[in-house]
Amino acid sequence: MKWHELLQMVVDEPVFRTGFLAASGESLPALRLQLSRWVKAGKLIQPARGLYTLAEPYRKVCPHPFVLANAMKKGSYVSLQSALAHYAMIPEHVPTVTSVTTQRPQWIETPLGAFAFRRIKKGWFGGCRQVDLGNRQQAFVATPDKALLDLVYLTARSDDPGFLAELRLQNPDRLDLDALARLAEASQSPKLRRAAARIAGWVTEETGAEP
Known part of the structure; x- marks a missing residue:
């Protein structure tokens, strides 16, 4: 060729x-x-x-980091802080693209950035959707509710009251409290149920919505 x-x-x-x-x-x-x-x-x-x-200058389309992450490990979706930053739910820039997978965990450094793949059990895999990223590019990304609960799932002591404060969550209207509750209940995890209850309380306080 x-x-x-x-x-x-x-x-x-x-x-x-x-x-x-x-x-x-x-x-x-x-x-x-x-x-x-x-x-x-x-x-x-x-x-x-x-x-x-x-490589530049040959490329016509710059690959979105989320597209790269999906392609680098089949059967994965972008989640945790990467998804939350995409939805403007946390203020920090997130340099590493973090995805979840049921396969082995992996950290990959490339000329196009760093990519982390965190392992979750098969029963907890899901809750993602295909997101339009512009330039005719799409990738599978966790919903805001699942991204937040994935973070809780994979972080030690994340159901502590101070965890939400450390995250400095914003734009609470982007969370679906019904979906959040269903996910937490389906997980059969006391930790995720406690976290979901605290998140719902924060959303109610921030938005004045009915609990």
């Missing part, structure tokens, strides 16, 4: 996999060898095995 042929195939793709290029008719070993050469030449970036994105 020639470089101009690759550009024609992937110039509009934020990320692509080796298998995507198999339609060209070249053997996979030959493709992998050529892709490796382009990575070494600085024309491609390889954030994970078998996953690539065009």
Whole structure:
């Protein structure tokens, strides 16, 4: 495969996999060898095995970090502080994209940023939706309610009264208290039930809504 042929195939793709290029008719070993050469030449970036994105100035679409996170580990979704920051529910900038998965936990440093994958049990996996990120890019991201409870689930002593204060939560109207209560009840976790009750109390206090 020639470089101009690759550009024609992937110039509009934020990320692509080796298998995507198999339609060209070249053997996979030959493709992998050529892709490796382009990575070494600085024309491609390889954030994970078998996953690539065009380097500047060749790229037409800059891959969103959430899209990269989804692609780097199948069966994952962006959650915790990364999702809460996306929904403007916490004030801090979150440099590491954190996702949850039922697979092994992993930390990956790439030229495009740092990515953390936290492990949760299969019964707690879910509560995400496909979010439009602009530039025709979409990624699976936890709902605000699930992102907050995922954070509680994975953080020690997060059901303490001071935990919410430390988070400095904002925009309480973005939480669905009914969904929050259902998630906490379905978890069968006393810790998550306590946390959900405190979160509901905070939302009621902040918004003046009926408890």
